[in-house]
Amino acid sequence: MNGLERVMLRLFLVVALPAVLVVAWWFASDDSTDIYWPPLRTILSTFPDVWTGERLREDVLPSLLRLSAGYACAAVAGVALGTVIGSYRRVRAVCEPVLEFLRAVPPPVLVPVIMLFAGIGDTMKIAVIASGCVWPILLNTVEGVRAVDSVMSETARSYGVTGVARLRHLVLRSASPQIFAGLRQALSIGIILMVISEMFAASNGLGFTIVQFQRGFAIPDMWTGILLLGLLGFVLSVVFRLVERRALGWYHGLRDASRRSS
Amino acid sequence: MRGTNALLGAAGLTAFLALGEAVPRLGLVDEDYFPPTSRIADALATEFADEAFWTALGDTLTGWAIGLTIAVIAGILAGILISVTPYLREATASTIEFLRPIPSVALIPLAVLLYGTELRSVLLLVVYASFWQVLVQVMYGVQDVDPVAEETARSYGLGTWARVRHVLWPTALPYVMTGVRLAAAVALILAVTAELVIGAPGLGARIAVAQTSQAVPEMYALVVVTGLLGLLINVGARTVERRALAWHQSVRGEVAV
Numbered sequence: 001m002n003g004l005e006r007v008m009l010r011l012f013l014v015v016a017l018p019a020v021l022v023v024a025w026w027f028a029s030d031d032s033t034d035i036y037w038p039p040l041r042t043i044l045s046t047f048p049d050v051w052t053g054e055r056l057r058e059d060v061l062p063s064l065l066r067l068s069a070g071y072a073c074a075a076v077a078g079v080a081l082g083t084v085i086g087s088y089r090r091v092r093a094v095c096e097p098v099l100e101f102l103r104a105v106p107p108p109v110l111v112p113v114i115m116l117f118a119g120i121g122d123t124m125k126i127a128v129i130a131s132g133c134v135w136p137i138l139l140n141t142v143e144g145v146r147a148v149d150s151v152m153s154e155t156a157r158s159y160g161v162t163g164v165a166r167l168r169h170l171v172l173r174s175a176s177p178q179i180f181a182g183l184r185q186a187l188s189i190g191i192i193l194m195v196i197s198e199m200f201a202a203s204n205g206l207g208f209t210i211v212q213f214q215r216g217f218a219i220p221d222m223w224t225g226i227l228l229l230g231l232l233g234f235v236l237s238v239v240f241r242l243v244e245r246r247a248l249g250w251y252h253g254l255r256d257a258s259r260r261s262s
Numbered sequence: 263m264r265g266t267n268a269l270l271g272a273a274g275l276t277a278f279l280a281l282g283e284a285v286p287r288l289g290l291v292d293e294d295y296f297p298p299t300s301r302i303a304d305a306l307a308t309e310f311a312d313e314a315f316w317t318a319l320g321d322t323l324t325g326w327a328i329g330l331t332i333a334v335i336a337g338i339l340a341g342i343l344i345s346v347t348p349y350l351r352e353a354t355a356s357t358i359e360f361l362r363p364i365p366s367v368a369l370i371p372l373a374v375l376l377y378g379t380e381l382r383s384v385l386l387l388v389v390y391a392s393f394w395q396v397l398v399q400v401m402y403g404v405q406d407v408d409p410v411a412e413e414t415a416r417s418y419g420l421g422t423w424a425r426v427r428h429v430l431w432p433t434a435l436p437y438v439m440t441g442v443r444l445a446a447a448v449a450l451i452l453a454v455t456a457e458l459v460i461g462a463p464g465l466g467a468r469i470a471v472a473q474t475s476q477a478v479p480e481m482y483a484l485v486v487v488t489g490l491l492g493l494l495i496n497v498g499a500r501t502v503e504r505r506a507l508a509w510h511q512s513v514r515g516e517v518a519v
Contacts, residue, residue: 013352021357036375093267094274104492106451108458109466109485112473116295188363192455195367199459207367214371222371229368230361237363 038220043227046220051228055209060228063206066122067194070129074186078134079179082141083171092142103139107132107189108196120201128197133186140182144175177251180244187240191233206232297479305479306486315468319487322453322464325381326495329388330449334442337393341400342426342434351401362398366391366452367459374460384456384464391452392445399441403434436507443499450492465491 022040029039051060085091085099111128118124148171156162156170172179198207210225245252282299285291297305309315344350366387373383407430415429457466465488472481 010352013349014356017353017357018360036372090270093270094277096267097271097275098278100496101489101493104447104496105485105489106454106492108451108455109469109488111458112469112481113485115473116478117291188365191365192367192451195365195370196455196459199367199370210368210371214374219375222375226368226372230364233363233365233368234360 035217035219038223042220043223047224047227050221050224059204059206059209062122062204063194063198066125066197066205067129067190070126070193071133071186071190073126073130074133074137074190075183077130078137078182078186079141079172082138082179083145083167083175085138086142086145086175087171092146099135099139099142103135107135107193111193111197111200115201125194125197125202125205129190129193132193133190136185136189137179137182140178140185141175144178145171147178148174177248180248184240184244187236188233191229191236195229294478297482301479302482302486305477305483309480309483309487318463318465318468319491321381321462322457322466322491325384325388325453325456325462325464326449328381329385329453330392330442330446332385333389333392333445333449334396336389337396337441337445338400338438341397342404342430344397345401345404346422346426346430358394358397362394367455370456370459373456379460379462381462383460384453384462387452387456388449392449395445395448396438396441399437399444400434403437404430406437407433436510439503439506443496443503446495446499447492450488450495454488 026040029037030041032039085095107128110131114124114127114131118127152170152174156166161170194205195207195210198205199211202208206225206229210222210229213219213222213225279299282302284298286293286296286298344354369387369390373386377383377386411429411433412425415425420428453464454466454469456462457464457468458470459466461467461470465484469481469484469488472478472484
């Protein structure tokens with residue numbers, strides 16, 4: 001098998017199953033009269049009508065802005081607190097049971113609690129997203145900071161690397177694979193909370209619009225919303241992986257090298 | 263060392279509870295929004311005495327357990343099948359990568375239309391969310407099989423089933439257990455979410471009722487219950503994991519240190 005054939009085979013393997021599934025869906029649903037399962041043809045032809053211009057600006061954009069605001073707050077707070085808690089053994093021992101409990105609370109039940117304080121505006125949604133996303137980031141940062149290699153830590157000390165430089169070049173650096181693992185978990189929780197907070201109480205946003213469609217029995221429109229949410233989840237995970245590959249390039253390279261030599 | 267840690271942990275917990283008591287009492291936040299710990303504890307005691315609470319707890323746990331079981335069995339079977347069949351892994355990779363990040367809450371409207379507030383609504387969301395956790399871990403685990411062990415088994419004439427049973431399964435088990443632990447936590451989140459948003463009977467629906475009827479301490483009490491439930495599931499899953507992997511290096515190493 002030469003190079004071209006191998007590339008073709010790989011391409012075929014990547015594309016074949018999704019193509020088969022879409023075609024199967026298309027034909028299986030083509031003359032469907034079941035109101036809940038409209039033909040794929042109808043869903044796809046409704047898609048551009050539903051998600052263009054105004055709706056993109058007034059529903060999708062606010063949702064994404066709230067998600068990024070909440071996620072950013074959670075990332076900053078989680079890494080900052082996690083670094084403090086992870087660096088001091090006693091602080092960690094004091095906080096551990098409380099953190100274990102707070103982490104175990106299913107994030108969506110925070111929606112009604114936070115609604116009491118923040119009403120039903122954007123603040124509520126950002127607070128909900130932030131308070132749900134912060135735990136995986138925080139706990140992974142704690143683990144990462146705790147596991148800083150002791151030889152490196154002592155080398156840094158004997159070279160007089162302290163304070164901010166130590167934090168930046170040693171602690172956060174060596175904890176970053178763990179921090180990214182936390183950030184990835186937090187991203188999927190963030191999307192869930194974005195949708196749920198809008199389903200609960202909102203006047204715009206993706207979750208709100210999809211529930212509106214469902215309540216109004218606009219089934220094909222509802223299906224386009226489900227597709228859009230799925231697409232969004234997929235795109236965000238691809239973007240995350242790209243960012244991770246850039247930021248952790250040194251780490252993956254290091255791991256590959258050590259694996260090859262062992 | 264362990265004793266000191268436990269003591270410090272208990273101190274932290276006490277401080278947390280005391281803070282929850284003091285902050286509203288001192289008027290730093292509105293008592294209507296954030297009732298002091300003692301009032302939440304009162305509400306919790308009232309809940310415990312209420313039969314409807316136990317029914318709701320049972321409903322939540324039923325949805326969680328059935329959903330998790332289906333997801334785990336389906337995930338393990340699909341994961342092994344995909345990994346041992348030639349080319350199936352490569353052929354399904356793109357589809358799995360696409361389906362996995364789809365947030366399961368996207369299915370909420372569909373679940374409402376199809377099943378209303380029945381248990382099946384909850385199961386749809388729970389199974390969808392936790393299936394991927396198990397599947398992906400199983401596939402990692404199967405990939406980790408030692409080629410020497412695999413070929414040794416082959417040359418001793420072990421059949422496909424025997425190789426799955428004696429070579430593949432023990433290698434994959436640690437990964438499977440990780441997947442089950444993650445899935446157990448995710449399943450609880452989705453079970454409560456489905457109840458909260460769709461209104462299927464259970465703790466989530468009870469929280470929604472408490473919220474609409476302005477019963478704030480009760481709402482906090484129920485949130486605490488879901489947290490304790492989550493904690494119990496985490497601890498339980500970790501215990502099961504350690505039991506099932508008692509023979510494995512990672513656990514034996516832990517004991518020796």
